[in-house]
Amino acid sequence: MNSDFDSTDLPETAQESAPETDPQRFPPPPLAEQERMVEAVLFASAQPMSLREIAARLPMGCDAAEAVQALRSRYEGRGVQLTRVGDAWAFRTAGDLAFLMQESVVETRRLSRAATETLAIIAYHQPVTRTEIEEIRGVAVSRGTLDQLIEMEWVRIGRRRQTPGRPVTFVVTETFLDHFGLESARDLPGLAELRAAGLLESRPPGEGMVPNMFEAGQDEADDGDSDIPADDLFESE
Amino acid sequence: MNSDFDSTDLPETAQESAPETDPQRFPPPPLAEQERMVEAVLFASAQPMSLREIAARLPMGCDAAEAVQALRSRYEGRGVQLTRVGDAWAFRTAGDLAFLMQESVVETRRLSRAATETLAIIAYHQPVTRTEIEEIRGVAVSRGTLDQLIEMEWVRIGRRRQTPGRPVTFVVTETFLDHFGLESARDLPGLAELRAAGLLESRPPGEGMVPNMFEAGQDEADDGDSDIPADDLFESE
């Protein structure tokens, strides 16, 4: 039980509400009850919650992962679904009921073509450097485009590439996955086909190949934020 | 919604029951489907919704009351319940799980080195100005460090120094004395005692090396640090 989380895994700072409950003395609630608890906790949250965050809210000894799985199958086919977002879980209304929800639609700024293309390139090629994005689009990426995507929390800075200049890379976020209803970046539509067709390769143009028509790469090194810890969550394998 | 993209790109999920369904020509969806619809609509609504409001969102011919009742019994005993609020309906956490909605967190944190040093200087030299703290530490004191100590209620702002610029001074609080088990800040061991306790191993600083700038009336002179070459004193923190 509770195999995914040994105690050292839990943030040592957080002690949840019933710290006096001794796991030795009180057995954890039955799975059905744990499922109810996870249901309540996830229903209450607008943001996706990781298993660890869920577990921190449950009494000691609960198996959050198992409860989530049970809950997920319970909601299969319902108007509300328990969806996976990266390593986290969230209730979202079913996509096929969108036509009922016109009144709830939030007007969003329409993304420019440059921004949508840049976003797609980051999602499909991640982790990807600015130079690589420019190589694919054939134009310089304006700083505003990446800023906008980062501000929308769809893109974040990943690990630095271990190549000369140590350029920063860009990856998509959990918010991105949530927004587009993707369980993980591996579920991007057509990803396998694109990879099979070799279209996700980054073939650097050799000597005398298509000219590099913009001053790319010069601003890679100054991108700052070098030490943002990049967990591998969304990096494509 | 998807209007800006060719129909070829449409996901197969959307638009199965069209909103323009003519009630005369098409029968209402089956009750199970109506129940799903109510579930999604109520989930996404920020306010409780009356039967009339629910009905207005459903396709023509639906029986909102019946769907709500079916949904209510489905959620009976679950972690979330469909509850009546006045003459409206809303999802609410089951009463017996309310305890999951609070989280009592006790965090133990270590003070940063900057904060500890700043605190020590304030304790030993109070009332002391920021410039003086910086002179002793040899680095600039960030606003955040002082703010943190003030927020912890270990430090408060004392009288303004009656010198040009009227700088504020910092002093330690009762809470500080309580935490460290001191009667007064004067009880803090002096340099000689620190040395005797082995906390200060090296020989005493040579006479004249360390001006005693904290004796009353003399410290104004140190307030202007204009005559100190900045690089010598302020290493970046």
Add this chain to the structure above:
Amino acid sequence: MTKVPYLTPVPDPAPEPAEQAAAPQSVDERRAEEVLVVDVSGFEGPLDLLLTLSRTQKVDLMQISVLELADQYLAFVEQARALRIELAADYLVMAAWLAFLKSRLLLPPDPEAEGPSAEDMAAHLAFQLERLQAMREAAARLMARDRLGQDRFVRGAPETVTRARQVSWQAGLIDLMRAYARLRTKDEFRPYAYDRRDVFTMEQALERVRGLIGFAGDWTQLADFLPDGWESDPRRRRSATAATFAATLELARQGALELRQTESFAPITIRRRPQ
């Protein structure tokens, strides 16, 4: 035959194209033309332009004729020039490269030549176009998904989790004393005490200026207030000047004197404030 896109000049309104009114076109023809009736600023760089041109070939990008594409591009650039449209440098760089590629493709291969063959270069260009096209389609597919806030929704009334947070700070007296000891020990290695003989403090300056200002009824140069023996050594002079200047500012703030400077870097003069 190479089809040349029609260009509207950017600065001036386009002369009304005669052929538009003339021969009736098929819908397809017109649509194809409309796609290309764009000014250069409508393209996102040469690669985008090449991709648009390649559509007129009506073949899979895999079978694209790079030679034909090069012709189309060069004709486009030629027309832009004829219309005196300012093309960004990168369009011209691409034109030069394509002209070079075209000549390599037409000439028999030179066995002595080093570097990639013309075919490799053409293949790489085709790959780039295909990859860009694939990313465009991927972007469209992505944007067409059921999106949060538009097709799928979050809980409308999320419940706030009340968080009783207590922070207990770990810091003992010993930490405090160690920190202090560390700072004090550091002093032995870092001469943060400086020689005060060459420092004229603001206090001293205040006292001096206060005493002298009574005698200076008229505008007097700041430099004249420097104490004796502080003018020659540059370090001492700098310190005395700074302190005296700060002191006059302080006295001006108190309303005791007035400051004047006729222009930037001109000498600063002061006088007692007239009663």
